[in-house]
Amino acid sequence: MSKLRLLFVKEAQASYISHLDLMRTFQRVFPRTELEIKHTQGFHPHPILSIVLPLPVGQQSDCELLDFEVTQESNGRGIAEKLNTGMPTGIRVLDCYAATRPIRELAFLQADLELLYDGGVPQGAVEALQALFAREEIIIEKRTKRKEQAQVDIAPMLRSVDLHAGDKAIYATVVVQAQNPGLNPQLLEKAIAAHLPALTPDFVRVRRRRIMDENGEDFR
Amino acid sequence: MDQRLERILPRVQKPARYVGGEYNAVIKDKKDVDTRVAFCFPDTYEIGMSNLGMRILYGVMNAMDGVWCQRVFAPWGDMEEEMRRANMPLFALESGDPVADFDIVAFSVGYEMAFTAILNMLDLAGIPLHSADRPHLTPLVIAGGTAMYNAEPVADFIDIVSLGEGEDVTPELINLHRKARREGWDKHRFLVAAAQLDGIYVPSLYDVSYHDDGTVAAITPRDGAPERVVKRIVHDLDKSFFPTRTIVPSTEIVQDRVMLELFRGCIRGCRFCQAGYVYRPVRNRSRDLCAQYCLEACNDSGYQEVTLSSLSTSDYPPLTELCDNLEDFCQQRHVNLSLPSLRADNFSMSLMQRLAKGRKTGLTFAPEAGTQRLRDVINKNVTLDDLLQSCRTAFAGGYSAVKLYFMLGLPTETDEDVLGIADVAARVMHAWRESAANKQRGVRITVSTSYFVPKPHTAFQWEPQITREEYERRVKLLREAINTKTVTYSWHDGDTSFLEAVLARGDRRLGKVLECAWRKGAKLDAWEDYFSLARWQEAFAECGVDPAFYAYRRREKDEIMPWHMISSGVTENYLWREYENAKAGVTTPDCRTHCNGCGANRLVGGKCDV
Numbered sequence: 087m088s089k090l091r092l093l094f095v096k097e098a099q100a101s102y103i104s105h106l107d108l109m110r111t112f113q114r115v116f117p118r119t120e121l122e123i124k125h126t127q128g129f130h131p132h133p134i135l136s137i138v139l140p141l142p143v144g145q146q147s148d149c150e151l152l153d154f155e156v157t158q159e160s161n162g163r164g165i166a167e168k169l170n171t172g173m174p175t176g177i178r179v180l181d182c183y184a185a186t187r188p189i190r191e192l193a194f195l196q197a198d199l200e201l202l203y204d205g206g207v208p209q210g211a212v213e214a215l216q217a218l219f220a221r222e223e224i225i226i227e228k229r230t231k232r233k234e235q236a237q238v239d240i241a242p243m244l245r246s247v248d249l250h251a252g253d254k255a256i257y258a259t260v261v262v263q264a265q266n267p268g269l270n271p272q273l274l275e276k277a278i279a280a281h282l283p284a285l286t287p288d289f290v291r292v293r294r295r296r297i298m299d300e301n302g303e304d305f306r
Numbered sequence: 307m308d309q310r311l312e313r314i315l316p317r318v319q320k321p322a323r324y325v326g327g328e329y330n331a332v333i334k335d336k337k338d339v340d341t342r343v344a345f346c347f348p349d350t351y352e353i354g355m356s357n358l359g360m361r362i363l364y365g366v367m368n369a370m371d372g373v374w375c376q377r378v379f380a381p382w383g384d385m386e387e388e389m390r391r392a393n394m395p396l397f398a399l400e401s402g403d404p405v406a407d408f409d410i411v412a413f414s415v416g417y418e419m420a421f422t423a424i425l426n427m428l429d430l431a432g433i434p435l436h437s438a439d440r441p442h443l444t445p446l447v448i449a450g451g452t453a454m455y456n457a458e459p460v461a462d463f464i465d466i467v468s469l470g471e472g473e474d475v476t477p478e479l480i481n482l483h484r485k486a487r488r489e490g491w492d493k494h495r496f497l498v499a500a501a502q503l504d505g506i507y508v509p510s511l512y513d514v515s516y517h518d519d520g521t522v523a524a525i526t527p528r529d530g531a532p533e534r535v536v537k538r539i540v541h542d543l544d545k546s547f548f549p550t551r552t553i554v555p556s557t558e559i560v561q562d563r564v565m566l567e568l569f570r571g572c573i574r575g576c577r578f579c580q581a582g583y584v585y586r587p588v589r590n591r592s593r594d595l596c597a598q599y600c601l602e603a604c605n606d607s608g609y610q611e612v613t614l615s616s617l618s619t620s621d622y623p624p625l626t627e628l629c630d631n632l633e634d635f636c637q638q639r640h641v642n643l644s645l646p647s648l649r650a651d652n653f654s655m656s657l658m659q660r661l662a663k664g665r666k667t668g669l670t671f672a673p674e675a676g677t678q679r680l681r682d683v684i685n686k687n688v689t690l691d692d693l694l695q696s697c698r699t700a701f702a703g704g705y706s707a708v709k710l711y712f713m714l715g716l717p718t719e720t721d722e723d724v725l726g727i728a729d730v731a732a733r734v735m736h737a738w739r740e741s742a743a744n745k746q747r748g749v750r751i752t753v754s755t756s757y758f759v760p761k762p763h764t765a766f767q768w769e770p771q772i773t774r775e776e777y778e779r780r781v782k783l784l785r786e787a788i789n790t791k792t793v794t795y796s797w798h799d800g801d802t803s804f805l806e807a808v809l810a811r812g813d814r815r816l817g818k819v820l821e822c823a824w825r826k827g828a829k830l831d832a833w834e835d836y837f838s839l840a841r842w843q844e845a846f847a848e849c850g851v852d853p854a855f856y857a858y859r860r861r862e863k864d865e866i867m868p869w870h871m872i873s874s875g876v877t878e879n880y881l882w883r884e885y886e887n888a889k890a891g892v893t894t895p896d897c898r899t900h901c902n903g904c905g906a907n908r909l910v911g912g913k914c915d916v
Contacts, residue, residue: 099327102315107322107557114608144316172608174556175327289313
């Protein structure tokens with residue numbers, strides 16, 4: 087029996103595949119390998135698969151992780167290639183290896199944001215946003231799991247924000263807390279809309295770039 | 307990705323339906339392509355992707371050099387609204403290109419309630435609705451599928467109808483269109499030539515005149531179009547294309563499993579069943595080939611469930627052997643086999659043991675009518691004893707839920723027949739008490755009734771539908787007769803079935819009603835979320851068309867049916883004979899017992915593969 091981990095890319099059309107559908111997609115490609123996924127015991131056995139930090143629908147990522155257990159002894163070599171023969175466009179497994187590091191050591195994630203302004207980036211926008219994200223407290227309204235509106239301060243979950251302006255977009259590289267609690271980088275758009283409504287972008291693209299441990303090293 | 311689409315997607319439900327990119331979706335290089343076909347399904351992605359015919363023809367067309375067939379589905383309401391707001395025309399999933407730019411726009415139409423979705427999709431694509439308003443060769447709008455056995459209600463909108471199974475005729479039609487484009491034919495010349503292909507019906511080449519009483523007076527073909535268009539079929543299922551490398555949707559669909567087609571046609575001859583008549587004759591796929599396709603399809607798709615599909619799977623002669631052949635593979639790969647429908651007269655212990663081993667939730671039987679008399683009228687040829695024996699087998703084998711399907715409003719139905727349904731349910735309940743393997747788990751018996759819709763090309767095509775008021779009275783009668791808690795009763799909405807009855811046997815005069823109802827907002831009428839009979843009634847009134855004329859009227863033997871130019875291979879004489887037998891309560895044996903002379907054997911050169 088082995089515990090393995092996949093590192094995969096989710097981009098293009100595949101960024102619209104929901105978490106549940108992604109799990110199903112992976113379940114269907116595993117028979118292409120010689121590995122047998124361990125199933126839960128019980129009346130309705132289901133495969134033991136878990137996607138570590140589910141990516142919000144519509145975002146892209148270079149660094150998704152999926153943990154799973156197999157009944158055989160395996161170090162994962164050769165598995166990525168086999169899985170990739172059955173994937174939809176936009177999902178690409180980069181690596182498969184023994185899952186040794188516990189997930190709790192995953193501390194931060196880095197994402198690139200494109201804040202699109204169809205009419206051109208407003209004057210002074212970069213400076214204003216920089217000032218916003220440097221505040222001690224950034225309150226936004228967020229819907230809770232119980233569908234109630236709640237006030238959340240995102241400032242403590244925001245590690246760094248680097249901004250630079252292009253022609254019709256501001257490009258942001260942000261580092262946010264990954265878990266307990268994690269921050270969805272897309273919420274920066276909400277923060278702008280709440281505090282600097284005139285600078286609300288027309289659209290925001292998000293792409294996860296790195297996942298890191300407490301020391302800022304790549305988490306694998 | 308189209309920028310408009312990128313901005314819409316975060317706001318709509320289930321965006322994965324609208325982006326393509328699934329495993330096995332066919333991408334071709336445009337420079338190698340001279341014919342693009344937008345293959346449209348007038349319903350949602352989840353329904354359309356569950357359609358085996360669509361998958362077969364997608365494979366057939368994309369196997370042609372220079373042809374790129376791409377899929378198009380009807381957007382759900384939220385998506386449609388966003389697309390219209392963003393001025394984004396209907397697009398195909400593979401390339402994202404607008405449908406209006408394609409050479410051929412082909413609709414697969416399985417049911418009448420999809421008619422308005424055809425109009426809505428044409429409109430979303432920016433393609434003129436009326437065939438007459440499309441003077442050019444492209445885009446050519448064609449349609450096929452079971453609902454096209456009476457295409458008259460959509461005759462104004464469709465250039466060409468392809469009848470029957472499309473594996474052979476579709477490439478013929480595409481090649482003719484190619485030639486026409488290459489040689490610069492005008493549309494009329496192309497249509498006249500297309501009408502010479504077997505199985506091709508060109509509505510605009512037929513003039514229809516009417517009597518004062520509203521019935522059809524004459525149907526006159528022009529420009530050499532045939533008096534009668536006979537449907538096409540595949541002769542040898544073992545040699546026909548079967549999609550084992552087929553698209554695996556990245557989001558859940560209705561039939562999210564391998565669909566393994568065992569045979570076409572049905573030996574049974576239920577008199578109400580349009581599929582039973584129009585898919586004749588029976589043609590089996592050989593057992594070994596079925597097994598091979600099953601393995602290939604599971605290996606390629608990764609699915610762990612296989613539906614053994616056909617109109618009546620327990621009639622497949624080598625069914626148990628096929629299940630046995632697949633057993634090792636299924637066990638090793640954790641694959642479950644399931645059957646879509648079971649006949650109550652040949653469901654055996656040996657078959658049950660070969661089906662889903664883990665989850666034994668429910669089985670479905672369709673006795674269709676509550677008394678033997680009425681089952682004889684419809685030629686269901688299933689007895690109460692058959693049903694009870696099958697239920698006892700199922701209960702003894704650990705099943706704890708049974709669904710029973712019936713129809714209300716079948717020809718000659720009396721209150722006694724309606725109450726008979728409650729009696730059947732009570733006896734099934736009793737069978738459970740006698741034979742249940744585990745009584746602690748309890749039992750769930752579900753009785754469902756639908757509202758009988760007489761369909762063209764069946765023995766009941768001359769029959770009136772009962773009125774909605776009468777249907778509701780019978781529902782109430784049955785509801786009051788079912789009084790045990792373990793029996794749940796659900797019934798189909800009467801409004802939908804009434805409209806279905808109107809459209810099913812409609813003529814060309816319904817075209818303007820369809821258009822009017824669509825303008826009033828009808829689009830996905832198969833969905834309760836969108837269907838409104840009030841909207842349709844307004845449309846009927848505005849167009850001066852009486853829907854009762856189509857739904858509630860008994861036809862005379864010599865009346866010319868609006869679909870008279872279409873032949874499924876089964877003769878009208880045979881249908882009438884079956885109608886007479888029905889009224890006399892005389893049953894007709896299945897095709898395996900002996901040939902009843904329906905005429906469909908002529909499609910395969912005289913002898914059917916029963």
